[in-house]
Amino acid sequence: MRVLSVVGARPQFVKLAPIHHALIAAGHEHIIVHTGQHYDRDMSDVFFEDLEIPHPDENLAVGSSSHGKQTGAMLEMLEVSFLRHKPDWVLVYGDTNSTLAAAVAAVKIHQPLAHLEAGLRSFNRQMPEEHNRVLTDHASDLLLAPTSVAFDHLQHEGLGHRTIVVGDVMTDVCLATRDKCKTQAPEMPHGWSTEDDYVIATIHRQENTDDPIRLRQIIDYLATSKSKVRLLAHPRLKSKAAEANINLLKGNIQIFEPLAYPQLVHAVCHSVGVVTDSGGLQKEAFLLDKPCITVRTETEWVETVNSGWNTLDPNCSQSIDEILGREYPAHSLQPYGDGHAADAAVRALSSWKSTHG
Ligand code: UD1
Numbered sequence: 001m002r003v004l005s006v007v008g009a010r011p012q013f014v015k016l017a018p019i020h021h022a023l024i025a026a027g028h029e030h031i032i033v034h035t036g037q038h039y040d041r042d043m044s045d046v047f048f049e050d051l052e053i054p055h056p057d058e059n060l061a062v063g064s065s066s067h068g069k070q071t072g073a074m075l076e077m078l079e080v081s082f083l084r085h086k087p088d089w090v091l092v093y094g095d096t097n098s099t100l101a102a103a104v105a106a107v108k109i110h111q112p113l114a115h116l117e118a119g120l121r122s123f124n125r126q127m128p129e130e131h132n133r134v135l136t137d138h139a140s141d142l143l144l145a146p147t148s149v150a151f152d153h154l155q156h157e158g159l160g161h162r163t164i165v166v167g168d169v170m171t172d173v174c175l176a177t178r179d180k181c182k183t184q185a186p187e188m189p190h191g192w193s194t195e196d197d198y199v200i201a202t203i204h205r206q207e208n209t210d211d212p213i214r215l216r217q218i219i220d221y222l223a224t225s226k227s228k229v230r231l232l233a234h235p236r237l238k239s240k241a242a243e244a245n246i247n248l249l250k251g252n253i254q255i256f257e258p259l260a261y262p263q264l265v266h267a268v269c270h271s272v273g274v275v276t277d278s279g280g281l282q283k284e285a286f287l288l289d290k291p292c293i294t295v296r297t298e299t300e301w302v303e304t305v306n307s308g309w310n311t312l313d314p315n316c317s318q319s320i321d322e323i324l325g326r327e328y329p330a331h332s333l334q335p336y337g338d339g340h341a342a343d344a345a346v347r348a349l350s351s352w353k354s355t356h357g
Contacts, residue, residue: 001028001029001088001089001349001350002028002029002085002087002088002089003023003028003029003031003087003088003089003091003349004032004033004081004082004085004087004090004091005019005031005032005033005092005093006033006078006090006091006092006093006098006099006101006102007032007034007035007056007093007098008035008036008037008038008062008074008096008097008098009038009043009094009097009098010038010043010044010047010258011093011094011096011170011278012094012096012099013044013047013048013051014047014051014170014173014261014280015093015116015117015169015170016051016053016093017047017051017053017173018169018172018173018176018342019091019116019169019342019345020032020053020054021342022342022343022346023346025343026343026346026347026350028346028350031057031087032053032054032055032056032057032058033056033057033058033059033060033078033081033102034056034058034059034060035060035062035074035077035098035101035102036059036061036062036063037062037063037064037070037074037096037097037098039061039063039064040235042258042260043258046261047260047261050260050261050262051261058081060073060077060078060081062074062077067097067128070097071097071100071101072101074097074098074101074102074105075101075104075105078101078105078106079105079108079109082105082106082109082111083109088112088353089112089113089114089142089349089353090102090105090112090113090114091114091349092106092114092115092116092136093115093116093117094116094117094133095120095130095132095136096129096132099115099136100131100132100135100136103115103135103136103139103140104135104139106139107139107140112141112142112353113139113140113141113142114141114142114143114144114349114352115136115137115140115142115144116144116169117133117144117146117150117169118133118137118140118143118144118145118146118150118154118163119137119143119145119146119147119149119150119152119153119159119163120146120150120153120279120300121133121134121150121153121300122296122298122299122300123298124297124298126207127205127207128206129279137154137159138157138159140162141162141352141356142162142163142164143159143162144163144164144166144345144348145163145164145165145166146165146167146169146336146337147165147168147336148335149335150165151163151165164344164348164352166341166344166345166348167336167337167338167340167341167344168283168336168337168341169341169345170280170283170284171283171287171336171337171338171341172337172339172340172342174265174283174284174287174288175339176339177261177262178265178269178287178288180262181262181265181266181269185266186262186263186266187263188263188266188267189256189257189259189263191254191256192230192256192267194270196228197227197272198227198230198254198271198272199225199227199228199229199230199271199272199273199274199275199320199324200232200264200268200271200273200275200276200281201222201229201230201231201232201253201274201275202231202232202234202277202278203215203218203231203234203237203276203277203295204234204236204237204277205278206236207296208277208295209236209237209240209241210240212240212243212244212246215237215240215241215244215246216246217316218316219241219246219247219250219253220316221275221295221316222251222253222275222320223250223251223252223253224320225251225252225275225320225321226252226321227252227320227321227324228252229251229253229275229320230254230256231248231253231255231256232256232257232258232259232264233248233255233257234258264281264284265284265288268281268284268285268288269290271290272290272324272325273285273290273291273293273323273324274291274292274293275294275295275320276293276295277294277296279299279300279301282294282299282301282304282310283301283304283336285304286303286304286307286310286331287336289328289330289331291309291311291323291326291328292304292310292311293311293313293318293320293323293324294310294311294312294313295313296312296314297312297314298312303333303336307333307335308328308329309328309331311323
């Protein structure tokens, strides 16, 4: 079986790693196409190196621009790429503009399309990611869902017959990296000390960064923490803060560049907790037994909230020190699978192909 993966943004490189290793271990051919949506070394290359993913077979170097321009440029180039490689499956990941572009390119030329991390919903139509995931799910031939909640969403939308629950591949890589970090701690950036009590923070979503009033509210909130707040600054955050003349170095906030994946896992494991608007980081905090505050009105990863470990605080009104300082009950369930989702995803691709192909 020949699978062509399309990736482009940071969280997709994390999901790609276990899928690549599972495909190769099962004797399949894997072609990797990088759209170039993320292009900074610390947003892209370091993930390929640390997670032992080979260089992409193609890099479309699309770069940053408006949603339409960025998605349109990818769409045009991906069509050419799919026609050249003629894979058995185009595999797309998550909810970025790269995901949507690849889904539209594939379905238009009748190229079998599978969506990994299908069925997540925020039900917030202001989020670009929500349009991307809904449209991609409806275009796909096979939906690889991470959880039973995701399956229920797909069934409700009439897509249950195309869905297989495989578990969450980010759990595979998160747990494996945690175990590796225990025996070999990664080298941390200059100025990072492990002894301090610190909170890990990331803010990058368009709805939080692009409105200066909202962004100022979030930075003021982070500055209320008594513990140090290590803010891992995404390029979008830095550029929008600079445009709005917002000083990120307020209160106990310290600024660091985005971390490599093993560094991030290590940093969360030694933190008091996380404040974020990232989907992936909410779940990583949960998997690493750290409490999280999510500065959004909703989450796609509802299991983290239902378990009590993730607190939604869109109004930035609850005390960071109090929420992250609480005692939390041990997790009794594994809603995201046992760390072998990538093998299940590869088996699903292979068996679907032989019964429907
Ligand atoms: C994208 C995804 C989001 C995902 C996030 C992870 C979409 C709609 N959004 O958001 O779902 O959670 O990636 O990071 O696809 N930039 C750089 N260097 C880079 C990449 C981006 O400087 O390597 C800057 C660009 O100037 C751009 C801004 O960051 O203006 C935002 O990048 P973009 O790809 O538009 O979306 P993200 O905010 O990263």
